[in-house]
Amino acid sequence: MTSITDPSRRPLLVFGDDGEEPADIAWRWIVNQAWPDWYIDVLTADTDGMEIQWGAPPAVQPWSPTWPRAETIEGAADVRFLKVATDPRAMMTELEVVDLLVLGLRTHSLLEGMVTGSTTEWLLYHPPAPMVVASSSDPVREVTVCTDGSEHAMCAIRTFLRLPLSRSTRVTVLAVEDGRADAQKGASQGVDALDGEVDEVEVVIEEGKATPTILDHLERTRPQLVVLGTKGLTGWPRLRLGSTASAVVRSAPCSSLVCSMD
8 A cells, every 4th residue: 555644754643534523523532632742644535626546646735624623732743734635435545654543433323334435434344553433522531441362452452552641541451251252361461461551450351242241331431432452354254243343433432442453
């Protein structure tokens, strides 16, 4: 893939912005966190007045949004607003060397998301980079990390710890005993990775099916962020099996961080 951002600019947050209400919430989520020495690129997919050359890297040009995006972002090294001549899904899959992708959540419905072609829904099954789906603008203080001991879950934890916001958080490690994984082992691995890196860590082990158990926990505890790993399903496995991460993100009462190893 061809990068549409400068790979020398690290760490880099990319925000997919279409000016709609979900993007407004996601922008406020970004503004409400501190990003010391991070670069932030705000990308808007738009073909008006821009020449598309199919098969070539998408044309990129600076622009000024026609919707409010004037807030100062604490600690950011630079903020660029860019217009990209391509479909928004193609724009996001062109990303390389990106530390975090932030998007809004247009719908909580799987059917509506698939019918309307929701970019966020499409990307949830195979994130091109670690991705925050911001359904709330709240500053992150309380976090639930979901772990089953898999490398996908550990990748999500490591990604979370690379974010500046992780340092001042209280983290609940949630492991679900569903007969498919060693919940105790997964919880222990999560605690080992987080210990000393965040303000506080506690462990909760619950029994049940993964998706409803996680959602019930989130409804009861109301963190500002849930952290999940995903296998990155595509094609027939995506339609046949679905994704726990995708199902949780659509219904969670908080923002979500999703990470895929693929």
